[in-house]
Amino acid sequence: MGQTNEFAHRMASKTIKLVDSSGYPVGRKEVELKQTNHKFLFGSGIFDAVQVANKSVSADRLPFLEQKLVKFLDVFNFATLPFYWGTFEPEKGKPKTKELKAAAQWLKERNVAVKGHPLCWHTVTAPWLLDMSNEEILKAQFARIEREVSDFKGLIDMWDVINEVVIMPIFDKYDNGVTRISKDLGRVGIIKEMFAKTREFNPGATLLLNDFNTSINYEILIDGCLNAGIPIDAIGIQSHQHQGYWGREKLEEVLDRFSHFGLPIHFTENTLTSGHLMPTEIEDLNDYQIPEWPSTPEFEERQANEVEEMYSILFKHPQVEAITSWSLSDDGAWLGAPAGFIRKDNSPKPAYEVLKKLIKGDWYTNVTCKTDDNGMVSFEGFLGEYDLVCGDKKVSFILDKDAESVRLVI
């Protein structure tokens, strides 16, 4: 357990008064305080949960995917599920609500928090929007937000509301309905509308703005949104590093620039590969298409080192509240990149072991101590969920920054 000052913001002290069901102190007993979950969100994109939860995959592939999810559950407590309009509702009026609900439910039952990604984006948006007037597209976009946010309330209470707005109105790779309406509304205008609509149907949800653009453009956009009163709960930063790890200096510089808004920061889409680097002259990562992008032992070591440094920097930063790796596995990874923590055969790479050691070891609290005559015991630990085990009895509690002392009945 790394109880150093650099993690003070991730920890709390608590004094527990342990009593039995009659209210008598449980004195002079050995108790184990075992962390069972992090408050911090360690996530990954886990689109396979849709197929596993719905068993909508061939019988020989299902066990493989189930095994992949075991690897996910061993380390992570946070999942991003796909709500791309174009794949969620490829045919107008036939959304995959049932399939996504099953996946969200499957994850929730396993104590995994779920984020929906994204409600509004110009890429992979519904192709049938192109047949509509701009007024109709906006109405359809509102109706889609109302439907998904209402249908999933309680299962999904965190949304990437709108994605990549810096480029949205000038996106020119192909015509699409969302770029069309973003031109009408302007960047801040479309963000304002989409946040208002999402908030309307889930007032308590955590709502993110998300972008791969980490330049001054995104800073000014956020600045404008906040001054326009848009209720952004967290700033989403993508960090697909197929062309090489940003490194400490850039990472800290980005954190510095985006933390001055005083909002929580989520690293929403992180990629560090265990393969050769994509050439830097590629501007749109989607343009890099190669038949084979192997994971190699040498690059797996590099990936493990980068993962260790990057996660440590982010976990140390008081405003970062979530890190999502975009690909858990090389199997099915975006661009065919060896971007996973596990290989195509589900075997863990060094990065997986390194991350597991941090999340479930160095940054996890498991202590044994003894209650005093009055049943009191004090401890300090990483924020999250805990079991207190005493003999054959167990009681669960949450360690947060709110209360210094608590009475537990065992």
Place this chain on the structure above:
Amino acid sequence: MGQTNEFAHRMASKTIKLVDSSGYPVGRKEVELKQTNHKFLFGSGIFDAVQVANKSVSADRLPFLEQKLVKFLDVFNFATLPFYWGTFEPEKGKPKTKELKAAAQWLKERNVAVKGHPLCWHTVTAPWLLDMSNEEILKAQFARIEREVSDFKGLIDMWDVINEVVIMPIFDKYDNGVTRISKDLGRVGIIKEMFAKTREFNPGATLLLNDFNTSINYEILIDGCLNAGIPIDAIGIQSHQHQGYWGREKLEEVLDRFSHFGLPIHFTENTLTSGHLMPTEIEDLNDYQIPEWPSTPEFEERQANEVEEMYSILFKHPQVEAITSWSLSDDGAWLGAPAGFIRKDNSPKPAYEVLKKLIKGDWYTNVTCKTDDNGMVSFEGFLGEYDLVCGDKKVSFILDKDAESVRLVI
């Protein structure tokens, strides 16, 4: 007179009923309709007006500066006066209010509209701000705005409220008070505060945001400001083209991107030189310091062609309401560049003649016509101020888009 459709937005038709002092129609008389001023603002920086109005220059230089101003008045109807805090109030509490008032008055008497530049900027700001806390700097900045805007109300009703905000909080060439407070307030925040304060002390003034950055950064900043309810009256665009004329394509692209906000656009600081081009590798124009930057006949022809094309494109664009050339003369021009319409000896370059022909010829209305039996006469002309001359009598009127007909007493 260029009464073609491309200038329809700059023109109006008017029917005048001319009557004598007893109210009888002045029928079947020849009248001259002579434009005396443009509605459109054709301007230049004319800092020499301070010295001329105050006669605060050596006796041998004064006639030279007066002659320069004659050249200005022959063509232009709009002047930018310097309100750089560091030169306006180099010693705290001793502002050059009297000197600037004399200059503004001098210009106003000559029917020249005046803009103050700028109320808030990180460059040439008051050095004594550095001794203050950020709270004190902000108070001083507010007090400075209150003082200048109040003192000059009626003389100066147009202000570049805040200058170059895109770079303001990350400006790192030297420490300064304005960058310090912009870091606290954020970009949109400092714009909001400065506009509110300026508006408070001159509610009817025309207030500009001004920047040399014409990238997506400035677009997003404006978008944020407008969504935050900041009352920007006109978008100021700098266009110092020491490194070469933008050309039609870039100019139209910039107009296209900044006109979709629906606001008037002012080209606030235009430069086209009649010398060699500054190398493009120079990033901050201020870094280019050379002993001599001559104006040559060859480059004077180029400048004249560029001026003709650029002014024509801007005058044709319905949202552009002002063009200010930063330097009237090579004498005293920024960076020592041959950026003027006149040379160091006050002799006009071809660009001066070209521009005069456009402003006072092609885009100016002078017609002679005859009233009918009822004293009626109709005409179409460029928007602005007019004299109607009939025999030895004269009456002035304004041609605008508001009223189709007017009754004039002569």
